[in-house]
Amino acid sequence: xxxxxxxxxxxxxxxxxxxxxxxxxxxxxxxxxxxxxxxxxxxxxxxxxxxxxxxxxxxxxxxxxxxxxxxxxxxxxxxxxxxxxxxxxxxxxxxxxx
Amino acid sequence: xxxxxxxxxxxxxxxxxxxxxxxxxxxxxxxxxxxxxxxxxxxxxxxxxxxxxxxxxxxxxxxxxxxxxxxxxxxxxxxxxxxxxxxxxxxxxxxxxxxxxxxxxxxxxxxxxxxxxxxxxxxxxxxxxxxxxxxxxxxxxxxxxxxxxxxxxxxxxxxxxxxxxxxxxxxxxxxxxxxxxxxxxxxx
Numbered sequence: 001x002x003x004x005x006x007x008x009x010x011x012x013x014x015x016x017x018x019x020x021x022x023x024x025x026x027x028x029x030x031x032x033x034x035x036x037x038x039x040x041x042x043x044x045x046x047x048x049x050x051x052x053x054x055x056x057x058x059x060x061x062x063x064x065x066x067x068x069x070x071x072x073x074x075x076x077x078x079x080x081x082x083x084x085x086x087x088x089x090x091x092x093x094x095x096x097x098x
Numbered sequence: 099x100x101x102x103x104x105x106x107x108x109x110x111x112x113x114x115x116x117x118x119x120x121x122x123x124x125x126x127x128x129x130x131x132x133x134x135x136x137x138x139x140x141x142x143x144x145x146x147x148x149x150x151x152x153x154x155x156x157x158x159x160x161x162x163x164x165x166x167x168x169x170x171x172x173x174x175x176x177x178x179x180x181x182x183x184x185x186x187x188x189x190x191x192x193x194x195x196x197x198x199x200x201x202x203x204x205x206x207x208x209x210x211x212x213x214x215x216x217x218x219x220x221x222x223x224x225x226x227x228x229x230x231x232x233x234x235x236x237x238x239x240x241x242x243x244x245x246x247x248x249x250x251x252x253x254x255x256x257x258x259x260x261x262x263x264x265x266x267x268x269x270x271x272x273x274x275x276x277x278x279x280x281x282x283x284x285x286x
Contacts, residue, residue, distance in 0.1 A: 019266065027266055028247075035241060059266045062273030066225065070241045 023052050027059050034067035101166040108156055116153040123149060126167070126252070127174045133243055133253045134178035144181065148173045168255035228275055233268040236261050 019027070026049055033040040042060050046053050099107070099118070107115035128145040132138055152170055159169055229237060239250045247265070251258045 019263075024262065024266075027269075028262070031240075031265065031269070035244065058270045058273050060269075062269030062271070062276070065276045066237075066241065066269065066272045069225065 019055060020052075022049060023056055026052075027056060027063075030060050031063050034063045035070075037071060102161060105156055105159060105161075105166060108153065116156075119153065120149045123152070123167075123170050127170065129249075130171050130174040130253045131178045131181075133239055133245060133249070134175065135243070136178050136181050140181065144177055145174075148177050165255065171253070171255040225272055225275055229268055229271055233264050233271060236264045237268040237272075240265055 026045060030040055030042075030045050042057075042064060045060060046056060049056065099115075101119070101122075104115045104119050104122075108119065124145055127148050128141050131144050131148070132141045136144060148170075152173055159166065163169075164172075226234060226238060235254055236250050236256075239245045239253060240247075245253065247258055247261050250256075251261045254261065256264075
């Protein structure tokens, strides 16, 4: 499949879709908002690019879900690093194997 | 001189080439390991050790397989992972993984609160751990270390556009994973 210069391929679970530059920019902006702790209106964002909803909705919903988990994690465990957990999770997995 | 010339010079035993590579990559390696959660107090020594290892293993570098910068960052990633494995063995960190008995014995916040905190950590960690590795790194650096796309691209040695795509791909996969968890919880 040929893709334009300003298009990006996003594939998931064997399914591929193409994001236009406008879709990329909108999802970038949405992610930034969520990461900054804002609660952007998902439907309002989707309405800015009619016809892109099927491609954008899973990405934006994923950002909302994960952003909320990350915010809760940071609020309830200030100063705790995710890397520590990931390191311990791997160690426990390794210990179980041995 | 570019990287290839410096590598060739160092392999030929030319004076100053290893030092030049060291100076060129010192801050990049330092940024990479700190972005991966290594405290600044440990990052200076680690960057030195990484670059010393790079110079010792220069003969193994294959320019047809990767850019030199990508190869160097690979050393940084391995060193950071090793650091966290060592930290995981530290007793002070074990308290984060409270057993049910420890939760029951907790006077500060009660067993329910301790379990709730543990579940929260579990859900975030599970979601992140279940992401494909190529997506996990940019997602962690973006959401937990709050780096920009350009910074992540530099740390991981990937093009900006790739990082941008992988962040979106990660969000989509996380949504699928979270939906799966919810369906499982509903079925229980």
